[in-house]
Every structure is written in structure tokens, then in C-alpha cells.
Amino acid sequence: MSGEHASRRPVRFFIASPLERKNRAVHEGSSSAPPAAGSLACLDAEDSHHAVRVLRLRVGDGCEIVQSDAPGRVWAATIETMGPPVGVRLTRLMEESSGAVLRLALVQGLLVLSKVDEIIDKGTQVGIDEFLMVQAEQSPVGAERKAAARVERWERVARAAAKQSRQPALPRITVVSSVTEAAQTLNGDGFLSLVLDPGAERTLSGLLKEHEGTTLCGKRLALFVGPEGGWTEAERACLLNQGVEVVRLGRRILRAETAGIVAAAVVRSVCGDW
Numbered sequence: 001m002s003g004e005h006a007s008r009r010p011v012r013f014f015i016a017s018p019l020e021r022k023n024r025a026v027h028e029g030s031s032s033a034p035p036a037a038g039s040l041a042c043l044d045a046e047d048s049h050h051a052v053r054v055l056r057l058r059v060g061d062g063c064e065i066v067q068s069d070a071p072g073r074v075w076a077a078t079i080e081t082m083g084p085p086v087g088v089r090l091t092r093l094m095e096e097s098s099g100a101v102l103r104l105a106l107v108q109g110l111l112v113l114s115k116v117d118e119i120i121d122k123g124t125q126v127g128i129d130e131f132l133m134v135q136a137e138q139s140p141v142g143a144e145r146k147a148a149a150r151v152e153r154w155e156r157v158a159r160a161a162a163k164q165s166r167q168p169a170l171p172r173i174t175v176v177s178s179v180t181e182a183a184q185t186l187n188g189d190g191f192l193s194l195v196l197d198p199g200a201e202r203t204l205s206g207l208l209k210e211h212e213g214t215t216l217c218g219k220r221l222a223l224f225v226g227p228e229g230g231w232t233e234a235e236r237a238c239l240l241n242q243g244v245e246v247v248r249l250g251r252r253i254l255r256a257e258t259a260g261i262v263a264a265a266v267v268r269s270v271c272g273d274w
Contacts, residue, residue: 109136109227124161138229183242
């Protein structure tokens with residue numbers, strides 16, 4: 001979709017819970033009840049500023065709302081008060097995830113942190129749901145410590161990218177100490193894990209075709225991408241011991257900051273979730 005056409009669609013905001021209910025009697029004693037049409041929500045300070053000062057929205061203008069603790073539920077809404085904060089009224093439920101969409105994680109060996117900014121931005125746009133940033137053996141010295149201090153910045157980058165690309169949820173971003181820790185965490189969460197290796201015999205597209213009959217949609221898939229120097233032999237052995245399968249992206253060898261984004265786009269396209 002071109003920028004010209006995208007600009008005509010209502011802007012999307014992500015809001016925190018709980019929402020104020022219009023009909024409190026209906027929800028009394030059930031604080032976890034889902035919001036209903038007519039509920040009132042407030043944008044946070046950053047989005048309120050953006051709505052008023054940058055987008056120049058006014059009372060009555062339309063927007064879209066995704067509740068942070070209910071990913072996949074997208075509401076049509078209208079601006080009701082200019083605040084601060086800006087208040088919006090939910091009018092109708094537009095989308096609700098059925099749970100059939102693939103959950104996609106990227107395990108990225110840490111690079112120079114400015115390149116990670118780009119991975120978070122572009123990766124969010126193509127639909128990566130989780131980013132696990134790993135201190136690999138060939139990552140820059142001290143990358144884990146610096147990355148931990150940068151998570152808040154990455155969350156802002158992801159939020160902006162999710163709004164622009166109209167994602168149904170915000171991605172989760174974590175920093176982990178080793179590739180083994182990442183693999184164990186994902187195994188415990190039920191992910192099928194693949195490590196991208198240009199020397200592998202089987203291709204990513206070939207593996208996805210093997211799953212065409214059963215479909216990966218509704219499951220969980222993790223992609224492991226090494227830092228600029230790649231995974232060491234010890235790290236590869238750890239991944240294989242954890243049951244991670246080895247695939248290559250294709251004939252071309254991509255940069256570390258590009259491979260995961262391209263692989264994620266391939267997976268989303270094959271699953272029909274583009």
C-alpha cells in the first residue's frame with residue numbers, strides 16, 4: 001500500500017488497560033470483562049501529543065484502538081475529548097484474532113546497536129511478534145549490558161512501527177545472555193525453532209512446503225540469526241542439542257541485520273498472513 005493511500009486510513013493507537021466502561025453495572029465484579037462498544041479509553045501522553053500536535057485530530061475524528069492486554073482486538077473509535085489526555089470512544093469491534101495466526105519470534109545475535117534499531121523497526125513492520133536479543137560469542141563486547149539499557153528505546157521504535165504498519169499487537173522485546181537460554185525458553189513455550197545457516201542443505205521455503213498439508217498457522221515458529229561473525233561451532237552444537245533445525249534462506253547470503261527480516265516476510269507470506 002502506498003503512503004498516499006495509507007494516509008487516508010484512520011490512525012491506529014495502542015492503549016493500556018483497564019478501560020473505563022460505559023455500563024459499569026454490566027461489568028460490576030468482573031474487572032477482566034472485555035470492553036464493549038461505548039467504552040471510553042484514554043491515549044497516553046505521547047500519543048495524545050501526537051494526535052493533537054502532529055495529526056491535528058479533532059473531536060469526532062475517527063481512529064483505531066488496540067488494547068495492549070488483548071492483542072488481536074481492533075476497535076473503531078472516535079475522538080471524544082481533547083484532554084490532555086485525549087479520550088476516545090469505542091464504537092465497534094473491527095477485528096478479533098481467532099488464534100489461528102502463526103506466532104513468530106526472531107532470535108538475533110546482538111550487533112552494533114544502531115543496526116538493532118533497524119531490525120526492530122523493519123521486523124515489527126513485517127509481523128515479528130517477539131524479539132530475543134542474544135549476547136552471542138561473536139557479538140560486540142558488552143553488547144548485552146548496552147542492549148538491556150536500550151530496551152525502552154526499542155519498545156518505542158516497535159510501537160511506532162506497529163502503528164504505521166497496522167499490526168494487531170505490540171511485539172515483545174527481551175535480552176538474553178546466551179543462545180542456549182533463548183532455545184530453552186522457546187522450547188518451553190512450544191516453538192518450532194530454525195537456525196538460518198547459508199551452508200545448510202534444506203531451504204526455509206522447502207521446510208515450509210513440507211508443512212503445507214498441516215499448515216504452520218496457529219503454531220509458533222522461531223528464527224535464529226547470528227551476529228555479523230555468525231554462530232560459533234559451540235553455539236551451533238548447543239542449538240542442535242536443543243532440537244533446533246538448520247535451514248538456509250536461499251541462494252543469496254544476506255547481512256545479519258537483513259536475514260531475519262527477509263525470512264520473517266517469507267514465513268508470513270507462505271502462511272497467508274501478509
